[in-house]
Structure formats: structure tokens, C-alpha cells
Amino acid sequence: MKKIVSVLLIVCGVLTAGYSDAEIEKKVTDLLNQMTLDEKIGQMNQYSNSWDLTGPKPDNDRNEARYEDIEKGLVGSMLNVNYVKNIKAAQELALKSRLKIPLMFGVDVIHGYKTIFPIPIGLSSSWDMTAIEKAERIAAREASAAGLNWTFSPMVDISRDPRWGRVMEAGVEDPYLGAQIAKAKVRGYQGHDLSDHYTIAACMKHFAAYGAPNAGREYHSVDVSLNSLYNVYLPPFKAAVEAGASTAMNAFNTLNGVPATGNQFLVNQILRSKWGWKGVIVSDWGSIGELRAHGTAKDLKHCAEIGINGNTDIDMESLAYHNHLKELVEEGVVRENQVDEIVKRILTLKYKLGLFDDPFRYLDEKRQTTELLSEENRRASREIAKKTFVLLKNNNNLLPLSKNIGSIALIGPLVKDENVSIGNWACQGGHEKAVPVFDGFQRVLSEKTELLYAMGCDIYGDRRKRYDMEIDSEKFKAGFAEAVDLAQKAEVIVAVVGETRMMSGEASSRLEIDLPGVQNELLMELKKIGKPLVVILMSGRPLTIPWIAENADAILVTWHAGIEAGNAIAETVFGDANPSGKLTMTFPRCVGQIPIYYNQLNTGRPKNRDYVWLSGYIDGPNSPLYPFGYGLSYSTFEYGDPILDKSEMGFDETLTVTIAVTNTGKRDGEEVVQLYIHDQVSSIARPVKELKDFQKVFIRAGETKIVKFEITREKLIYYDENYEELLEPGDFEVMIGTNSDEVKTKTFTLK
Numbered sequence: 230m231k232k233i234v235s236v237l238l239i240v241c242g243v244l245t246a247g248y249s250d251a252e253i254e255k256k257v258t259d260l261l262n263q264m265t266l267d268e269k270i271g272q273m274n275q276y277s278n279s280w281d282l283t284g285p286k287p288d289n290d291r292n293e294a295r296y297e298d299i300e301k302g303l304v305g306s307m308l309n310v311n312y313v314k315n316i317k318a319a320q321e322l323a324l325k326s327r328l329k330i331p332l333m334f335g336v337d338v339i340h341g342y343k344t345i346f347p348i349p350i351g352l353s354s355s356w357d358m359t360a361i362e363k364a365e366r367i368a369a370r371e372a373s374a375a376g377l378n379w380t381f382s383p384m385v386d387i388s389r390d391p392r393w394g395r396v397m398e399a400g401v402e403d404p405y406l407g408a409q410i411a412k413a414k415v416r417g418y419q420g421h422d423l424s425d426h427y428t429i430a431a432c433m434k435h436f437a438a439y440g441a442p443n444a445g446r447e448y449h450s451v452d453v454s455l456n457s458l459y460n461v462y463l464p465p466f467k468a469a470v471e472a473g474a475s476t477a478m479n480a481f482n483t484l485n486g487v488p489a490t491g492n493q494f495l496v497n498q499i500l501r502s503k504w505g506w507k508g509v510i511v512s513d514w515g516s517i518g519e520l521r522a523h524g525t526a527k528d529l530k531h532c533a534e535i536g537i538n539g540n541t542d543i544d545m546e547s548l549a550y551h552n553h554l555k556e557l558v559e560e561g562v563v564r565e566n567q568v569d570e571i572v573k574r575i576l577t578l579k580y581k582l583g584l585f586d587d588p589f590r591y592l593d594e595k596r597q598t599t600e601l602l603s604e605e606n607r608r609a610s611r612e613i614a615k616k617t618f619v620l621l622k623n624n625n626n627l628l629p630l631s632k633n634i635g636s637i638a639l640i641g642p643l644v645k646d647e648n649v650s651i652g653n654w655a656c657q658g659g660h661e662k663a664v665p666v667f668d669g670f671q672r673v674l675s676e677k678t679e680l681l682y683a684m685g686c687d688i689y690g691d692r693r694k695r696y697d698m699e700i701d702s703e704k705f706k707a708g709f710a711e712a713v714d715l716a717q718k719a720e721v722i723v724a725v726v727g728e729t730r731m732m733s734g735e736a737s738s739r740l741e742i743d744l745p746g747v748q749n750e751l752l753m754e755l756k757k758i759g760k761p762l763v764v765i766l767m768s769g770r771p772l773t774i775p776w777i778a779e780n781a782d783a784i785l786v787t788w789h790a791g792i793e794a795g796n797a798i799a800e801t802v803f804g805d806a807n808p809s810g811k812l813t814m815t816f817p818r819c820v821g822q823i824p825i826y827y828n829q830l831n832t833g834r835p836k837n838r839d840y841v842w843l844s845g846y847i848d849g850p851n852s853p854l855y856p857f858g859y860g861l862s863y864s865t866f867e868y869g870d871p872i873l874d875k876s877e878m879g880f881d882e883t884l885t886v887t888i889a890v891t892n893t894g895k896r897d898g899e900e901v902v903q904l905y906i907h908d909q910v911s912s913i914a915r916p917v918k919e920l921k922d923f924q925k926v927f928i929r930a931g932e933t934k935i936v937k938f939e940i941t942r943e944k945l946i947y948y949d950e951n952y953e954e955l956l957e958p959g960d961f962e963v964m965i966g967t968n969s970d971e972v973k974t975k976t977f978t979l980k
């Protein structure tokens with residue numbers, strides 16, 4: 230009997246998973262016709278599980294009544310409910326409702342669910358779209374094994390201000406790279422079929438321009454031009470739409486003074502009309518209710534009206550729709566067919582997720598046990614982590630260190646840390662321990678190497694230790710003497726320093742982005758010893774580290790590298806892996822240079838020589854500490870001259886550029902070959918260079934690879950202030966190189 234049931238289920242699965250759009254539309258319309266207005270509004274209402282908040286508790290919180298609301302069909306989706314048992318319980322409540330419409334369950338699965346991968350700025354730094362897709366695929370497998378069907382990811386906000394804590398969640402200053410990453414992540418989460426048991430719905434966020442808060446201050450207003458909006462901030466969203474992202478999230482910020490939540494220009498004109506996107510939009514946490522604080526709504530009822538007119542389909546934790554939408558419809562302020570259109574979108578997504586076929590389809594305790602934090606997933610996290618490290622400096626090939634070295638002093642507050650590498654937004658992996666660097670070193674080294682350890686100092690300055698607290702920095706230096714003493718006994722010093730987990734992420738903007746606390750002073754003391762100094766830098770953002778850049782012998786940026794951090798770092802430091810990451814955000818010299826990005830405009834007075842009346846500063850250079858695209862390897866790569874197959878290109882033609890890249894080093898390695906374009910004369914000033922393609926290629930020691938790029942009109946187009954595509958004839962420079970600063974240039978003409 231058992232056998233027959235499972236065969237039947239399989240048959241049903243095959244039959245139901247592949248509905249055509251027309252079939253889904255019919256089912257949705259039939260269901261909608263049976264729904265009361267309350268039930269429709271219920272679909273637009275999203276609650277958080279009340280014990281796991283990722284935002285401020287609403288002032289009109291319904292606490293326990295939330296569960297009654299589910300039973301009455303007054304809730305359409307939930308966030309922050311985790312694991313099969315809890316999700317099942319909530320789903321069972323939903324199925325007691327009159328129409329038995331299943332709930333969707335979403336969580337911030339940002340860089341892994343239980344098996345934590347490197348934080349997104351690290352994943353981005355890999356420039357490896359296959360690795361990024363794989364990380365998100367595993368995250369989706371784990372999240373769906375835990376019963377979820379929706380992630381609030383990817384964040385695709387371009388940002389050029391490392392003071393903003395959320396750069397850890399994407400960490401990309403460039404729209405082209407941001408667009409490739411957005412696509413890889415959507416593919417990773419959603420696969421080919423949303424109803425597949427191993428996929429979850431993606432959510433591109435935060436729509437739009439949230440990555441440009443004034444002065445890098447969290448939740449601050451945004452003031453970007455239409456030119457920047459169209460050419461810089463929107464492309465990753467457009468790419469996510471093209472990749473099939475099922476949902477989107479509003480941003481907290483204003484744009485042109487209008488809050489992005491309920492913003493008709495952004496949502497109705499661009500997302501819905503111009504891009505024709507039919508997915509579901511969820512507000513950010515409480516962002517509908519925040520329209521009051523923005524000063525564009527007088528009360529929560531007014532918030533609901535603005536939200537719905539701006540096509541925010543789901544209200545996350547404001548209770549604006551729950552409390553006021555019915556009234557608005559009854560008063561004729563909102564038309565019921567506006568509500569219907571929204572509910573149709575939500576129900577359509579639920580059909581696509583397969584929830585109507587089987588509301589418990591993701592709920593399999595056994596799969597949860599085997600899938601979460603499996604050895605295979607951990608291994609993948611480690612392999613991917615090794616691709617994300619950026620080698621900033623390596624004097625005299627100090628790295629990799631020999632495994633036969635006699636003694637190493639491992640110094641710093643993060644050497645034995647099991648917490649920091651997990652990073653912020655660590656979902657259910659937040660309670661797990663990451664492999665510390667110390668353990669990784671021990672594993673890789675034999676007993677012949679003496680591994681000395683001193684913490685040196687603790688880190689202070691995160692949001693748990695507020696800025697106005699009296700901090701006696703001298704006290705933090707108490708461990709310096711021991712560290713120096715110990716370091717004197719070793720052949721080489723490896724210092725592991727950086728930011729703690731909570732120094733980046735939401736609500737973690739910083740005024741200064743140097744190495745927090747007394748860590749730099751610790752490094753200065755270590756330097757005085759005169760031994761080779763390797764700095765391993767863990768952070769959630771680019772840091773201002775001019776002293777380290779000048780004085781360390783080697784610098785390896787590892788970001789917050791995930792659950793296998795220590796192993797991945799040790800394997801890299803001792804040469805089992807060769808670093809291949811490249812910066813996706815510029816490292817400034819100092820805070821005064823921010824916002825800083827390579828794809829800037831030339832200005833009328835570019836600082837191309839030492840002269841007063843040019844665009845610059847009187848107290849320092851314009852150039853960054855490390856440019857976008859920068860990153861060394863244990864191999865060395867030599868670039869030939871780019872070869873163009875023609876010097877003139879028609880509007881619909883393809884121009885092919887090839888370049889020979891030789892690995893002149895002694896080790897096999899990977900190089901990210903980057904192609905930039907500059908439109909020399911255009912009706913709207915264009916950036917000095919823009920990334921338009923790249924390839925990460927593996928090149929054996931001594932081998933030469935011919936890397937081929939194709940330039941088509943898509944790579945030359947930009948948008949005018951009406952969001953119309955512009956493609957103008959004239960001369961273009963094509964630049965290829967190892968980073969945005971070191972390129973070889975050729976020109977061609979578009980005719």
C-alpha cells in the first residue's frame with residue numbers, strides 16, 4: 230500500500246509541477262473569486278515569528294493574535310520561522326483557514342543557511358560566477374530542507390561608500406559586475422523550476438538605490454541623479470529581472486524625496502511598465518509604516534494607501550494593510566481590483582512554488598537532518614572561501630610560507646576566534662563555530678613547526694560597545710608585551726586582525742573605517758621586531774589601512790570567510806591554494822576620499838599633473854590605496870597587447886578582442902582578465918572606464934592563454950535621462966588588464 234501511495238505522489242508531482250501560465254492564471258482567478266476582501270488582504274500581510282526579529286517590533290504588535298490571524302486566513306506569508314517543525318506547525322494553522330491557502334515562508338538566507346559561506350563581499354571578490362551560483366544553490370538546498378521556500382536575497386545594491394555597513398552584503402561598486410553576480414545568485418537560488426524541492430524564490434533588494442545613503446549613514450536619504458540611477462544603480466536589478474527573480478523588496482530610503490516604498494516612479498513606471506516584471510514586491514521590515522516618519526503619510530491608513538498605489542504587494546511587519554486596507558476599499562479610496570491584481574501575483578507565486586499541490590512539500594525532517602551542515606556542504610564552503618581571498622601585497626614572495634618553517638608567531642585578537650568568520654547575517658549558522666585560523670594552521674603544519682600564539686589585544690568599537698562609552702584604550706594594550714616577547718622567538722609573524730562580525734551589516738555604519746581599537750598599534754609594535762610580518766585582514770568592508778599597506782610584508786584580505794575560514798586561510802597561507810580574488814570595491818587611503826570608485830567621470834579639470842587648479846585635494850592624492858579589480862596571486866601574469874579583429878565596428882556588428890596572458894610564475898594560478906571600455910566623446914559625460922567583461926582563467930605555470938572577448942552594442946550602450954538607450958558613433962577605447970588601474974589600451978570606431 231505504502232508503495233502505491235508514493236508512486237501516486239510521484240505521478241501527481243510530475244503532473245502538477247509543470248503548469249502552464251494559462252493554467253495557473255485560471256486556478257488563481259477561480260480562487261480569487263471565492264475570496265472575501267479580508268482574505269485577499271490577508272495574502273498581503275506578512276508577520277515575523279515573534280521570537281526572532283530582524284527589525285524593530287511594531288508599536289501595534291499583535292503578538293499571540295498572529296497565530297489566530299493565520300487560522301482565519303488573514304496572513305499570507307511569514308518571515309523568520311525556521312526549521313521543519315515550526316514551519317509545519319504554522320502551515321497547519323494556515324490550512325485550518327476557510328480556503329486553506331498555504332503560507333510562504335521567507336528568511337534572510339544571505340550567505341548560507343546553516344553551512345555558512347563567505348560573506349557576500351567575499352563571494353563577489355571571487356569574480357567566479359560558478360562558485361557564487363554554487364554557494365547559493367547549496368544555501369537554497371539547505372533552506373528548502375529546513376522547510377523554507379523564499380529568501381530575501383540577493384541584495385544587489387551598488388555601493389561606493391565603505392562606511393555603510395551593508396557593503397558586506399554585496400560589496401560591489403560596479404554595475405556590470407553587480408549584474409553578473411545578481412544573475413548568478415538568482416540562478417543559484419531558483420534553479421530552473423521554482424517548484425523543485427531544492428529551490429527557493431529569490432528576492433532582489435533593496436529597490437532602489439539603497440546603497441547610496443548620504444555619508445554612508447544607515448537608513449539615510451539618498452540623493453542620486455537619474456543618470457546614476459539608470460546607469461549605475463538599476464542594472465543589477467534589471468539583470469535579476471532577466472534572470473527571473475520572483476520577488477523584490479522595497480528600500481528604506483527616499484529617492485528624489487519620495488520614499489522607495491510605495492514609489493510609483495520606481496515600481497510602477499520602471500519595474501512594472503518598462504521592465505514588464507510580474508513578480509511580487511514585499512516591503513522592507515516596517516517600511517510602509519515608516520512613511521509616517523519620512524513625513525509623506527499622516528497616519529498608518531495613509532501609509533497603506535501609498536503602499537498599495539506604489540504596488541507594494543506584501544506588508545512586512547507594518548500591519549498597515551491588515552489594519553486599514555479594508556476601510557480604504559470600502560471608502561472607495563482604493564479600488565478592489567487593485568487589491569485583486571496584487572493578490573493574483575501572490576497566489577501565482579504560491580502556485581509556482583508548488584505550495585497548492587502540497588503545502589508540506591518542503592517539510593521533510595529526514596532531509597533536514599542529512600542536508601544541513603553536511604560534510605559535503607562544508608567542503609564546498611571551504612573550496613569557495615579559497616577563491617574569495619584577495620592578496621594585496623606580497624613582498625619578496627613571502628607567501629606562501631613553507632610548511633617546513635621552524636616557528637610562527639600567530640598574533641592578534643582573531644587568531645582563535647570562532648565567531649567573526651561566520652560574519653553578520655549568518656542565518657541559522659549564526660550559532661555555529663567557524664574553524665579558527667589557529668586550528669587551520671595546526672592542521673596544515675607538522676609538529677616540526679612551533680606555533681606560538683598571543684592574542685595581543687581585544688577589539689573594541691562594535692555596536693555592543695557604544696561610541697559614547699568611556700574606553701580606556703591603554704587597558705587594551707596590556708597584552709602587547711607578551712605578544713612582542715613571543716613574536717621575537719619566531720621566524721615569521723602572522724597577525725590576524727580586523728573587524729568583528731557586528732561591525733558590518735545592517736545598522737553598522739562606521740565614521741572611521743580603519744582597523745578598530747588598538748590593533749594597528751599592536752602591528753606597529755610587532756613591526757619594530759624586524760621579522761617578516763604577514764597581515765591577515767578579516768573585515769566586512771574595505772578599510773583604510775595606509776600604515777599596513779606601507780609596512781606589512783604581505784597582506785591577505787579574507788573578509789569573513791565562513792564556517793571553514795581557518796582551514797581555507799591556512800591552505801592559502803601555506804600554498805595549497807593560490808589566491809585569485811580581486812577587489813570589487815576600491816580601498817580608499819582615508820575617509821575623506823569617500824565615495825570613491827574607479828568608474829568616475831573625468832571632470833573638466835582632471836588631476837593629471839601637479840597643478841593647483843585641478844580636481845584634487847591639498848592634503849593627499851586622489852588615487853586609492855588599492856583600486857577596483859586589484860588582487861595579486863602567487864603566480865605572475867604578463868599581458869600581451871590586445872588585438873582587435875577590426876578597427877571599425879558597425880552598430881550591429883561584433884568586434885573581437887584577443888589578448889595573450891602568460892603565467893610567468895612557478896605555480897599554476899587563476900587570473901581575472903578584465904575588459905574596460907571608454908566612450909571618448911558622448912553627449913552625456915561617460916566614466917573614464919567601465920568594466921564590460923571579464924574572464925577568470927586558469928593558467929598553468931609557463932603557459933600562455935589567448936583570452937577572447939566580444940564587443941557588441943550592449944557593451945557600448947548607456948541610458949539618457951529619459952531612460953532611453955543611447956548608442957552613439959565615435960571612438961572608443963578598449964582596455965584590458967589585471968585591475969582597473971593597470972590596463973593596455975586600443976581604440977576602435979563605432980560607425
Ligand code: NOJ
Binds near residue numbers: 308735
Ligand atoms: C531589514 C533589511 O533591510 C532587509 O534586507 C531584510 O530582508 C529584512 N529586514 C528582513 O529581515
